[in-house]
Amino acid sequence: MKTFNANTLIDRLQGDIRNMLLAVSQLQQQPAAVLETPPAPGGWSIAQVMEHLNIYCRYYITTIEQALHLNNTSPETRFKPGWLGNYFTGLMQPVAGQTIKKKMKAPKSAIPAAQPDARQMLEEFTAHQHHLLQLLQIARSANIGRIRIPTSISKWIRLKLGDTFRFLIAHQERHFVQIERVLRQSKTAVNRA
Numbered sequence: 001m002k003t004f005n006a007n008t009l010i011d012r013l014q015g016d017i018r019n020m021l022l023a024v025s026q027l028q029q030q031p032a033a034v035l036e037t038p039p040a041p042g043g044w045s046i047a048q049v050m051e052h053l054n055i056y057c058r059y060y061i062t063t064i065e066q067a068l069h070l071n072n073t074s075p076e077t078r079f080k081p082g083w084l085g086n087y088f089t090g091l092m093q094p095v096a097g098q099t100i101k102k103k104m105k106a107p108k109s110a111i112p113a114a115q116p117d118a119r120q121m122l123e124e125f126t127a128h129q130h131h132l133l134q135l136l137q138i139a140r141s142a143n144i145g146r147i148r149i150p151t152s153i154s155k156w157i158r159l160k161l162g163d164t165f166r167f168l169i170a171h172q173e174r175h176f177v178q179i180e181r182v183l184r185q186s187k188t189a190v191n192r193a
Helices: 006-027 032-036 046-069 083-092 118-139 161-192
Strands: 148-150 158-160
Touching (some): 006 118, 006 161, 046 118, 046 148
C-alpha cells in the first residue's frame, strides 16, 4: 500500500476542494431550471446531488472537528492508509477519463429531498468546503494516521483521519462527475423545450 507524505497529501486534498469550489461557482451561474431538473425519471437533479453531498458533509465535518478538538497527537511526516480506508476511497474515486467504476446505491439516510432549493444547496456546500479546507489545515498539526473517525454507516467502523479526508473528497469528486453528466443532459433538455 502506498505511503504518502502527510503534508503533500493535505496539499493535494486542498487542491481538489478548490477545484470543486470553482465548479460550484460555475454551477451558480446556471438557471434554476437546469439545476433542479432531473436528467430522467428516478435520476437526481444537480440540486439533489448537492443535498446528498451536504448530508455527508454535515456528519463528517462535525465528527472530524470534534476529533481534532480532542487531538493530543503530534504530526507525523508519513501517512500510511488503512486497508479499509484505502478500499472505501478506491470505491469512490473516479478513474482516468472522469468515469465512475461502479454505480452505488445511496443509504436511506443520505437520499435527498425530491425538490431541494438549488441555490441553498450550493451555498451550503460552499460553506462546507471552506470549513473542510480549515480542518485540513488544522490536521497538519495532528497525526492523521492515529486519529480515528467513525463512519456514517456505523460508529463501530472507524477510519484513520487521513483516510476519512480521502474518502469524503473522493466521494465528492465522484458526484461532480455525475453533476457534469446531469448538466450536459439538463442543458440539452432545456434547449429542446
